[in-house]
Amino acid sequence: MIDNKYTLPLVPLRGLIVFPGMALHFDVGRPRSIDAVEAAMQKNKLIFLCYQNDFLVESPVKSDLAEIGTICEIRQILRLPDGSIRILVEGKSRASINDFEDLGKYIQVNVTKLDDINSDDDTYTQILIRKIQRLTEDYLELYDKASPEAISALLAIDDPGEMTDVIISNIPIKPALKQTVLDKVNVLERMEQLITIMSEEIDLLDIEKSVMDQVQENLDNNQRDYVLREKLKVIQEELGEGEENDSDIKKYRESIKDRNLPKEVMDKLNDEFSRLTKTPPHSQEYAVIQGYIETIIALPWDITGDETLDIKAAKTQLDRDHYGLDKVKERVLEYIAVSKLTNKVNGNILCLVGPPGTGKTSIVSSLAKSIGRKYIRLSLGGVHNESEIRGHRKTYVGAMPGRIIDAIKRANVNNPVILLDEIDKMTKDISGDPTSAMLEVLDPEQNKSFRDNYIELPFDLSNVMFIASANSLENIPRPLLDRMDIIEVSGYTEDEKLNIAKKYLIQKQRKNNGLTSHNLNITDSGIKEIINGYTRESGVRNLERAISKVCRKVAVKVAEDNDFYISVTRKNLNEFLGKKIYNDSSIEKKDSVGIVNGLAWTEVGGETLSVEVNIMDGTGKLELTGNLGDVMKESAKAGYSFIRSNSYKFGIKSDFYKNYDLHIHIPEGAIPKDGPSAGITMATAMISALTGKPVKHDVAMTGEITLRGKVLPIGGLKEKTLAALRIGIKKVIIPFENKADYEELPDIVKNNIEFIFAKNMVDVLENALTKPFKPSLPVKKSGNNLLPLDNELYIKNDISNVTIAKL
Missing domain, CATH: 3.30.230.10 (Ribosomal Protein S5; domain 2)
Structure with a gap:
């Protein structure tokens, strides 16, 4: 038997209805709603969305909500700078509220899933479907903002209930009217309700079109603009929409009042503000424009972070965080020195190349800390589409900026240190080659006016300190490699690993596992045994994992007895890490042929x-x-x-x-x-x-x-x-x-x-070879003797050990 009962976190919706089968972005701002989303993400990503009848109520109770809502699955979460979140949900099915429980942080509801009730009367069903199709065609003739191709695709849906839901979700009407369709579990009643709503909308659009045609015939262009604006203002006031538009625009203008944005950016924002005033607040287009404006405002066009180019402080920080890596530290300090003397970011892009676990990522973090810049790590492993670097054009559904602009936005300054991690792991497919987009990002002559496809405005990346990391140079295209200054990060010797473990790793893992030096000590012999017997590698990543495992084993003992103490040595190490993975020297014990x-x-x-x-x-x-x-x-x-x-x-x-x-x-x-x-x-x-x-x-x-x-x-x-x-x-x-x-x-x-x-x-x-090697030289006949010939094999041309043969 299928269980139709669900216990889910609740998010009340203001001015928005989500139907089954519908995918939609919207912002969640109320703290309790944000907590409900977080709770859903920790469980099965399912959440219950329900329309709030009075949008002015801040903490709704059951009576403030519609009886029927939608069970949805959260597909994506984007955290916004103001603390709110933007989520992408997909409606799964209707459901009615049984129980309403206030948990404090958020509201939890017990709901019953409602399946569509289909009619056995196929003839009447077909009549209603045809009526809806005709009304849709009439609606498209009057409402030019709808896409005919999109509506045609919707009409091709076989299931009448699903078709009704999708059509009503795409019509810009008041949410209360949409709720009347969501309330209908019976498919025939739902179709009848849709027909009623569409008929009324078509009548209104027809009247409006007649008015517009008559006004346009009697007015010139200037009068027409004036009348349309006044008309739009009156209509918005009647619908209660104009105030909302003005409020949003006022909020945006207030946020940029004291900022020194470039002229091109301000011109673009003013155009978008104008578009926003003409767009109904409950339409999807309104949300798209809002998202674009908020992204543009959130970018740090005029915000430059502080930095301290102090060579001594940088050297101290690097030495404190990393043992060894002298060549790497020396090159990083040279980079900082040049930046200090030229008062600008060094044109060379550093690329740290070396095996995993050798400290490439952490040394960049230390660099950023030492000069006081914001640090952002950008993982490029698996990136295979150019749009992930340049962004998607905002005309696409779910469009967003590329990773570079997103990193700048997260840093909230235009001069962060950005680590392009695993740059050798980028791949390409039929959608484009991301390395070609990286060419512009890493070229100091081009990145002064980097254009992301989403923001469509030039952003100056010349103040950003880009540092790349890679495990190998083989997979990095030559043009991209030419733009970077390669620094090899070699593996550590046994002595270096021993010192790293003693000075950094053991202290770190003891702290992470709640231990102190009074509980655990690992001797030098124990560390060497871990290095050679359990974690043979160039870096120290597996070495740290092994030490962490030892600490966890000891933590169990300490939890039972606070006074427990043990010294881990070579002899008792197997009690914590088990049997050795690598045996001692594996070379042959005797000389062999072949x-x-x-x-x-x-x-x-x-x-x-x-x-x-x-x-x-x-x-x-x-x-x-x-x-x-x-x-x-x-x-x-x-x-x-x-x-x-x-x-x-x-x-x-x-x-x-x-x-x-x-x-x-x-x-x-x-x-x-x-x-x-x-x-x-x-x-x-x-x-x-x-x-x-x-x-x-x-x-x-x-x-x-x-x-x-x-x-x-x-x-x-x-x-x-x-x-x-x-x-x-x-x-x-x-x-x-x-x-x-x-x-x-x-x-x-x-x-x-x-x-x-x-x-x-x-x-x-x-x-x-074990036996002396004396090659035989090629010879030529000379009288009664065979004399040696010159040959490239003998660079020294030493023939003192060669006997001249006689004929």
Whole structure:
């Protein structure tokens, strides 16, 4: 059995009726009504809307309300600057009030859902439908503000009850008349009531049209304007609408009286005020104009927030909030210094790029705090429509400004710090590319007159300090990237994570969970165990989650015994976090043939990967497995071609590609892998397998390979070397051209790992293979001797160890 009883929060409506199947925006200003909306959002989003007979009553009781209202679902909430809220509701069904309970903060009602009572008399029903259709056509001829296409679509609705509701909701008449239709549960009675109302409206419109035609014939343009205005004024006074219009306009003019708005903005507002005076207050168009005017007034056209460009204070604030990140802090302070000396926002847009959890978002918040500017975070992850940046034209239903203008409105100053978070996560679809809109936002030469589609006025964004953040640069279009100054935010070393945990995270989580140092202490060994055994990452986000979990476990004990105290160490950590997720060093314990340690960069930090190569009798096939991307496969093929063309130098049979199959595999096949930096790793593994020479188990490498055996530079060196350090690698081979990046590596990495700077594959093999590598040079005949030829592989041209063969 279907339950038709509902207990719902009540919002009394003044001057407004909501019908089932109708979607409508309206403002909620009374505190008790706002609380009712909040209560509905916390439950099932259902709310009961009912017409208030006397709109002057501030706190209505049951007798002040209509007996029948509408059960509605809240679709959207927008909080307005004055404390009121704007909601979008969708009517679900009629319902009658059974019980009326005042809960103090809001009114709760028990209602019974009312289903339409349909007639079995199909003939009479069809007669009424045709009558409504004819009346609608007559109405459209007289009332030119209604859209014929919209009404035609409404008439195509099959259900007569639904058709009646939708038509009456679109006719601009007094709410009390609309309530008489809402009261009709019987569909035939509802249709008859609609016919009565429409017939009267058509008669009035017909009389008005005749008057207008006669007046227009006898008056010139100036007299016509005067008479129409006087006529409109009299009509509005008779209907009680003119005072409401004047009151709203007076309120708006009062709010901008002392403001210094640009001339173009004032001209636009005056035009909208004029439109508002000519629009009936109960029409949807009136609400649209109101919303637009309120948005324009709420924007801080002439409001500039205070700022303090104090380098010492900014440095103190950044050091207080963040440990490490010296390069990032240095660049941020340079940015502030230039802004101070030029008295304007630095034209360069900063973009912080790095793995998650490394402090990109929080350092921007600290920057805003240090210079005294308002801070607004704008999440761009998942934005796929240009209109979300530029806004929608106000002619569309439910139109609103774009995210940029909305952020300015929320900041209430025209010079906030806006963080464009996850700018690399924007996508595009058939509705447009949001990155193209961001080009104008981030260009100092264009954003002085940024035009949002909704406000249709130029807004000066040149005072806004835009800072972007991203995990990777790969997905950011080149034109957008060119407008930003990239700052790399690298991952943290173990020592940095230890200090961050001790100075920030443990204190923060103890406070969040109601603990003190008298309840919980986490030793250095315990923190290191969390870092290495539970939360291997570049940032500290998972580290903070793990510490929070420990705090929650302790909080349970403290709740039972206020004097409870525990010191968490490496030995008892598993009591709080369970079994370790990551085991200790996973490198091979002995040198192996065809197995090489590679280094990779991911959006969450550096990783080590093991490249395995097996050789089998076959026909020369090269098999690549491990969920490899196209670039990585091409890199493997480049290494394979290099080996084939130089096989005689490595002591490999020149026809090996005819008689053997090579299988290259990178474990953890469920994880996608791509990029060229594993080129020398795969080439070394293939040479080791083909020559039978083992590769040192404590050596790792990274670098791109060319067909000539040269080693090209790579990115993400810090993250890769930190991963190597974590698993106990003693020697890392990197491209020679990455020597400058080596200088910026943390001391803990440089002190514990030996670095080899390789220019070509000879350098790689000499340091990776366990047996001495002495390549055989290509030779040419000269008398009775074979003399070595020059080759690009030997950059040093050192042939002192090569024996000249005699014929």
